[in-house]
Amino acid sequence: MTTPMHTAAAPAAHRAAVDLAAVREQWGDLLAAIEQAPAAEWPPRDARDFDRPAPADDEHQADTIGRMPLVLREHPAPLNLNALDAAVAVEEALFDTADAIAEVVQRPVRRRPSLDIPSYIGRPAPLLKRTRMVADRADRDDPARWQYAAATSPGSRAYGLHWAAVWLEGRALDEQSGDLFTPVPARTLDDLARVASLARRKVERALGRDGRTLALDRPCPWCGDALTGRTQPGGEPSVSCMRGEACTAPVLLDRGRRIWRGAELVGLWAALDAAQRRGEEQPPA
Ligand SMILES: [Zn+2]
Known part of the structure; x- marks a missing residue:
């Protein structure tokens, strides 16, 4: 078959x-x-x-x-x-x-006889046989048509x-x-x-959306362990905490790790920002 x-x-x-x-x-x-x-x-x-x-x-x-x-x-x-x-x-x-x-x-642009009939009026009949053929304008300008670039037009x-x-x-x-x-x-x-x-x-x-995994430079705001970010082509980015179940972050476990996706990432960014601000407020040691 x-x-x-x-x-x-x-x-x-x-x-x-x-x-x-x-x-x-x-x-x-x-x-x-x-x-x-x-x-x-x-x-x-x-x-x-x-x-x-x-x-x-x-x-x-x-x-x-x-x-x-x-x-x-x-x-x-x-x-x-x-x-x-x-x-x-x-x-x-x-x-x-x-x-x-x-x-x-x-399909190439249709051709049709030129409509410049008046120029033939009064001339001998055989000339009519040599009527000029021209591009059909409506067919040529059909918006569905792909127009090639030319010297005079893109x-x-x-x-x-x-x-x-x-x-x-x-x-x-x-x-x-x-x-x-x-x-x-x-x-x-x-x-x-x-x-x-x-x-x-x-x-x-x-655009950095090609499915990469990389370690984030800031630790998990809840447990201090490393965070890993991941993008997938056509998919939403996610971040997971490396600690596992012991991490107290308020997100669900996925295959033993706390993982942030979609709208949950907003909560993670807010927590990371807050942690950073707390760090900046501390007087230098
Ligand atoms: Zn954590």
């Missing part, structure tokens, strides 16, 4: 779509990261602010990010070169992949990575738009899934 092509391709299509969505959902964070000095702290700041009422400064920042067009621009003095390199590489990879996939699945690249990712997701999932697209061949889908996975890893690595 042979497996039909489309069922073999389906997991790649799904993986590609999930990874592309993850890339565009984190794109604003990556662009914002370019403008900030890399943080040597764990976990990423946005995770630390999880569920916490934003102080006035953060509100202002969130506002600025909200208005920021999600287009990678020239940065005269980027503060985070890793983030910039990742953004440039990911954008290039997705734009080039969209070009390549459009070549394979996108094409769809002008809309930035977000649109490229959305367009590629549509092709991966074989979304129809009249007769504009044919399904992506299985081998091309595999290529797309690889590009999407690599792009996602680049973005997450640059």
